[in-house]
Amino acid sequence: MATTWLSWPVIKQITGADKLARGHAARSEWTEELSARTTTADSVAKSVCPYCAVGCGQKVFVKDDEVIQIEGDPDSPVSRGRLCPKGSASKNLVTSPLRQSTVRYRPAYATEWQDLELGTAMEMIADRVLKTRRDTWQDLDDQGRKLRRTMGIASLGGATLDNEENYLIKKLFTAMGAIQIENQARI
């Protein structure tokens, strides 16, 4: 819009349909030129809110490899585009500067965290799983019945994870003989 005196709010109020200046007449040029950041996103992913189990639809807007907005998906028959305070804050969940992005390691008796390479951490965890499994293995119970398990390893978690992830977790732990595998459904 050209910047002339004709765009003054009072002129628009007198000459236009918005006599009370509660809508268009009161809008500044600056406001007119604003556009939602969602309109310039590089991509939009169809997602689902990660908090409770209602399963509200989310649209995740990405630009330059950063999440720039998360909104309710109006197409969803579950949520009709709505999100609650937590769902509305989920951009903050994924983009917060407090988010942990590197591996942290606390050795025995240490009073502070240390840095650790991801690959090294994976190898160290594998070492500990194998050692604990070996040290605590049970082949048979006291009546000679098969157990083939370790009681030295436990796990808790899964209710915030994907079905595919839970499937692999249960499959791997079962194959290694770890049975104390639990999640929030027990709590």
Next chain:
Amino acid sequence: MAEAHPVGFQWVMEAKKRGARIIHVDPRFTRTSALADTHVPLRVGTDIAFLGGVINYVLEHGLDFRDYVVAYTNAANIIGEQYVDTDDLDGLFSGFDPETKTYDTSSWQYDSADPAGDGAAHPPRDETLQHPRCVYQILKRHFSRYTPEMVEQTCGVSRDDFLDVCRSVAQSSGRERTTALVYSVGWTQHSVGVQYIRTGAILQLLLGNMGRPGGGIMALRGHASIQGSTDIPTLFNLLPGYLPMPSAQEHPDLEAWIEAVHKPGSKGFWGAADAYAVNLLKAYWGEHATAENDYCFDYLPRINGDHGTYRSVLDMIDGKVKGYFLLGQNPAVGSAHGRAQRLGMANLDWLVVRDLYEIESATFWKNSPEVETGEIVPEECATEVFLMPAASHVEKEGTFTQTSRMLQWREKALDPKGDCRSELWFFYHLGRILRDRLAESTDERDRPLLDLTWDYPLHGKRGDEPSAEAVLMEINGYEVESGRPLSSFTEMRADGSTLGGCWIYTGVYADGVNQAARRTPRDEQSWVAPEWGWAWPANRRILYNRASADRDGRPWSERKAYVWWDEETREWTGHDVPDFQKTKPPSFQPEAGSDGADALSGDDAFIMQGDGKGALFVPQGLIDGPLPTHYEPVESPFRNPVNGQQANPTRKDYVRADNRMNPSPPEPHSDVFPIVFTTSRLTEHHTAGGMSRFQAYLSELQPEMFVEVSPALAAERGLEHMGWCTVVSGRAAIEGRVLITERLRPLRVEDRIVHQIWLPYHWGRSGLVTGDSTNDLLGITLDPNVLIQESKVGTCDILPGRRPTGPALLEFVARYRRRAGIADESAPAKGSQR
């Protein structure tokens, strides 16, 4: 619901707009109460007495939906002569062994002496419901003690308020109307949690509200895929699709394991248990699983008792569990008895925490309350901790299963940054490394790992992310030979020619299409919205929907038509996928000796039940009784007004010095902890806070731990609004800000006033806003059926002012324990007589 599931609550508001009456039964007045037509406060822990009263009202006045009850429930089934009810045994059912605190359930079975019957699947029936031992008559007698007077005495709900609810529920059920029962999973967090839900199920069956639109029992679950992690369980006692983990005693071989699920001679879809089981074993061990080796059944580890999370935590304290994985869960704040959780972690060899943030469970060694009291000394704590950053929900693709059993696929928006990785990545690569390390092993115990099918295609920017679609395809199942995806679990074969990792999810990849990714907009499809995501089983949106039609297959009413039999096309049809064999007519009678799904009659709507009927009375499957009866919470200021038996006699106790429960009558000193507390969520926070206390907006909205009390209690105890208070139990003392409101009302119970308080449980020592953790107040006592803790009710004392700090805090709690008579460090050998 408005508080913890706000967006789901919009549908309650829609119903209200169309004339539905909304009744909210809750000790607290919440955002839900504010929008409901009626709020009924009751004493915490008395839900069975309350709903038992509603059931009694329905039965006494003959208001049950009789045609439905006769056709689809086990009301007509006749129970054996040996059965004795709680009335005659002062709160116990027949078969109780006081030594082991368990029931022999043989006296709860259908009458096998009656020649009219033929096994558990075909019990003798009296459809006039007059036989004195038919379920209907037993129910009538059992619930007759829950009179309006008893409800008033027990629950603190006035007769008028109570009868108003009864009338409303009964009037809103029948051919033309249905009533929906909605609970949040705090209902499960009681020592009688399963029986709470059973009471709701009995009421909904009697009123004909199951399997029908606008009816049902809706469990509002609290995590994005907690339903999925139950279906594809990360739970000790289950394998995918609700197959049991094999037990050392009960399942010596494949056949015994399958028979335990199938129960030969039973009706229903567990009849194909052999196919479900073999398909899972084939999915796990592929070509190595053959008929000759029982499909590698012996590769499965065995359970032999309680291996639940609380048992494991106590075993950490006792040094038996050495290594622990925490996957997006924060038990230092979120589990009962926080001190036990943290002391357990401090006694591990190693702990792996996978999370988005530096949660309390990763930092217990440096900032837990026990560091303050000196119980954990960082320089002496040997636990190695790995904090592995996780990918968020937008940085990976996969499915969540929401609370209505619907799977929704999430697209990946972008790759995770830094060291952040999905669990799919973590567990795939951990498995790969373990298998590499053991590759040369000849030890038989390593065969299950080495023979495991673990060859998922990798993709993504780094080229090392396992394909979630490939995993979902394995979960769905396919023909081994051709790779053709299965469209239904009925295509599964028990001969090794098909495989599938979770039979109830078969169909999610029907026709090779990821059905969970479907996103037909809501206004471009019917109100049932079958083309949005995919619901198990078979994309059915309402379970047991055969019951939405009458015995002859006609809708109960035009208004409530949902699924019906089409005489012309000779098949079931309607708005949803019929939950019945599609071409089996309503008049169908099975041949004698048939089994499984073939044995279902045309009116056996409850197709997963061994007798095809909805269970008002449960002969098999429950540990604490075939019917619900009121027991007091384990911690209660009151004697049980209904039964001589005080608390659930079969509850799971862990009697040990570090887990003493507060005394309750008839034990002495229950007056030391005279106040009842309950715990709850706030809209602005999420469970243990790992996904909300690190968020700026949410922390600003709910910045501080508080304790809500009534004006009467505040006056009695000298509590000041916005001032500090200390809440103390036999386990811990915590502090919070005082919130005085009339939303909590003292109730008159057994002719005296009981004060109730409530506390949110979201806070801990980390994050943008910090505070004491409510779950520290709790001891560990579990429901015997499902081993879930009683965390929605306990007793406490409340004082003005802040709690002591440092070692003085321990002494403060110890003083209470001594006064309450629970200070003895050597716990009694056998628990209490309660």
